[in-house]
Amino acid sequence: MFGFSRPQLIAFLAMVALLAICPFVLYPVFLMRVLCTALFACAFNLMIGYVGLLSFGHAAFFGMGSYVAAWTMKFWHVDAAIAIILGGLTGGVFGLALGYLAIRRSGIYFAMITLALSQMVYFFCLEAPFTGGEDGIQQVPRGTLFGFISLENDMTMYWLVAGVFIAGFLTIHRIIHSPFGQVLKGIRENEPRATSLGYRTDDYKLIAFVLSCTIAGVAGGTKALVFGIATLTDVHNSTSGEVVLTTLLGGLGTVFGPVMGAVVVTSMENYLAQFGAWVTVTQGAIFVVCVLAFRRGIVGEIGNFLKLKL
Template structure:
């Protein structure tokens, strides 16, 4: 008598993994298509602002969500790169590509200096050191000649991309910002899924165990800090070109608070959570700016509700839900 072949015990998990990968790819393609078609339905400047702040929030999440370091000084890298890029393009006459590289390099250098001092402490002491150094940079920008003080750097030319693509066109500028955003997200994805990223996660979960395994925790923290600063600088450089100015608002401590808010709303430790959080905050600011409602109070109420109802953030709670687990999304416990 013959018996029907029983399925292998590993067949079902493998099938679920393949189905999850298919679903995630479908979500990715759908999101890409929506971003490509978005200028047909929304104001391009509004969309570019969301993309810039989404990249900024994802860069911050690289430090908080995957390394476990809370920085109150990320406005330094965002605003610093905006100043460096604006000055390089307007005063030095550099092409836009080199201007962005100057901004990113400047942000990375600031990250190296700030991180060198900050990583020597942990917890609230780390956060306070980053805040103090950020305030020092704010007052430097207030007094420095090239920043033009409270007036900021205005009328920053967008120029031509690769010498022939006119970035003064909002449509061309949008797709350029979108391309930079996608590149930044690919870099972040590759970074967190590399062996380096795995070590950062182990440091986040149990730093003492990582030290006992022989890892130089300080070097990994500094590497993550510099990478996060460089990507935040990339977002700031793009923001300066989109709005064609760089001001003290970009380096103020309130900007650091906003990026923390965006990341917490979306969900720390998730790849797309900060994107969702940035979109929510920027949308509230944009559509409430012309109303009689106080923007900060409404944003605060939304944040309070999300903290009480969505402890992991909106996307984090979705990942942790039964549907999210069935779709194969990973979440932090």
């Protein structure tokens, strides 16, 4: 139904099983952070892995989704589901506007343009009154789901986050394995040929970009509800860099790579947090090592070893 091959289906079921078991063993709030990062990285991977465009400004969509979800939750007291959906829509609208400009160039220019545009979004958030500037939007309540399920309990919240993650993961997988996704891969491999076959490649790239940004917005909105806070960090370049790192480490263009990357990067940040700037040094070193020795990423290398597409 979702275009899984047999090994992928096994891996997917194993992942779902882990999702069900882990909260009883590990701290649920940490797991929720991993899942939000993983969904964000999966959204980013849709662009770099399947369209071949490296967006260096994905934090703009994640962060705006986070702000809007936090704001509507805190001041309009909307339902948790509505807040997350609004976060996704915000990501999509920003994706449409910024993507319309950015897809005019490809390759490194695309990376620089998305970086510059996300910097503009950052300045906007710094000045705009509704974001709370340096303070951000704090003490956002988790509210209720569908009007009657209270999310104050970490475990209840965890099941919602896990549900959102699985839904997002399957959506992306469905997109990649649809005829639309095949065209995207065709564009990645050889854009002039796709154009000569009559595809309007710019439209395809823009739609993929909007989809990716929408899911990034959903991830941001979910993150805002989990931690009850939306700040400038969410729209900052360092967040954009982090999602690039997560995806690169897990494996660009692999289905499970971003999830694996999120597990590793988030755990690393968790344990290295006490060492201050060493987190940055380690992240940079991982970039260098990945690019020099390890370009397939963790999941890509495992897949290569087992001769499977994971």
